[in-house]
Amino acid sequence: MIQVEHLTKRYGPTLAVSDVSFEVQKGEVLGFLGPNGAGKTTTMRILTGFLPPTDGRARVAGYDISESPIEAKKRTGYLPENPPLYPEMTAREYLAFVGKIKGVPRRDLKARMGEVAEKCAIEDVLHRPIGKLSKGYRQRVGIAQAIIHNPEVLILDEPTAGLDPKQIIETRQLIRSLAGQHTVILSTHILPEVSKTCNRVVVINQGKVAAAGAPDELNLRLQGFETVLVTVEGPAAEIIDRLQRVAGVNLVEPRESAGARMTFEIHAEKGNDVRAELARAIVESQWNLYELKTSGMSLEDIFLKLTTRDLSEEPDSAAAPDLGQQLAGEA
Amino acid sequence: MRNVMAIAGKELRAYFHSPIAYLVMTVWSLLCGYLFYVYTQAYAAASIRREMSGASMPFPTINDFIIRSMLQGFLMVVLLFLIPLITMRLYSEEKKTGTIELLLTSPVSDLQIILGKYVGALALYATLIALTFLYLGLLFIYGNPDAKPLLANVLGLFLYGGALLALGMWISTFTKNQIIAGVVAMVLFLILFVLNWPSQITFNPFTQVLSYLSLGSHLDNFAKGVIDLPDVVYYLSAIVLGLFLTARSVDALKGRP
């Protein structure tokens, strides 16, 4: 549904997004997790066609955002970091206006407005000027705006930022209820949020993808693993078998191959540097070793920069944040 | 087309939801009314004087005396100050509140957005012109002005204001700050308006070019009731230029929101 390939964005000398690639399957809720300034907003602005990428490509609902922006935009709903509301309009006027420019057919507009108002629970405030609404209601009007044209893809930039605990819970419920009909990307810098709303996570830091996977997969990596990448030339099955037997190695997974050369991802127990043993095992078996390195960034370092306290939780459960436990979250 | 009208409607509603429309309309109708009063009084006085002195010398018509003086003089200068109040919010406000992100991520082209905003602003301007002609309509009740030159007058007003609106909209793409957008537009308009002054002192190719570029120098014929093609072309070019510059600037804006 969404393909992002080698996306790069520079603002003058600032490299905001650097070679970011990921995919989102139909029906998934992807969490885009990263500390402030990681490049989340920039990536989302590129996906919605607000900013042109410096390099790389992105396809949304089958349309390249640079080549067919109008087609891609027809299929995308977007809630920017600051909901784009006109304070002097009533919520009803606003939804009618957005519906028109998003291409909702005239005869369907009234019905669509009714549906999204019900879904977002804003029926009671439709007649009030948006400027007079509470922050929670404004956020919901912002979400209603994003789904008015029933888009295939929904992009939400920090949808719970700045809300109070009750509003956060309500907004998350709303997002989960939307998950069935739309493919969703939502960004957050709050660690516990992803496990509560998302079924897959892309962790981004300083413009680069640092990790990706299901929330509990990331949790495993965070808790127990150090990752080493080795590139070797030799018989794959034997290599896996031999490397598995190195002391401290938990898992060997083939990652990519170029000709006879294969790259393996090796998970080792935390605090156990297996690199020397791996090198010895490979050389003694007379395979050719091309590269051996620990995997770039430490996930833990990144997670330490994230907000680990979730406002929607009881104060005492957030008092002693345990990263792994929070990522796994509750069901 | 539906997109253009949706955006135009939104702009027009925004004007009437804020004090701007009422402020501009009030100032404009007060000034129009005042000038109308002054000129009709002067005309009446002149007529009486003529009656008393015995009708022999040529005497200006109502069109020349009242309508032309109103359209050609002071009110044109007033518009240099009022139109920035209309255009200053067009892009600045959307940049400030972030709603520009909604427009630019909707399936509408930049041109549709620009035209929609322009049409919305033009519609507010049209209500100003309608107010003026409400006054001038009184002349038809109490006098017998020639209706045909009025058409040229309306067209001239529309083109003149249309050019200012397009250029003012362009200025508003540069800043989040409405005050700055408004003041810069006023300064630009004033400069464009007085470009023909040097040619009234010395006459050479340079001052002639300046005079051609001046916003004010193409109004004379319209005010006389004459539609002259070069004047129409001048204003249409200014409008197209303003819209084109706006499009260029919106394009650049995407690089640095």
Ligand SMILES: Nc1ncnc2c1ncn2[C@@H]1O[C@H](COP(=O)(O)OP(=O)(O)O)[C@@H](O)[C@H]1O
């Ligand atoms: N318009 C801009 N001009 C210059 N730098 C920018 C601009 N927008 C964002 N940046 C920079 O790009 C980086 C990524 O920002 P952003 O995408 O907003 O991160 P996030 O949404 O993850 O907090 C930051 O270092 C930020 O300072």
Ligand SMILES: [Mg+2]
């Ligand atoms: Mg952000």
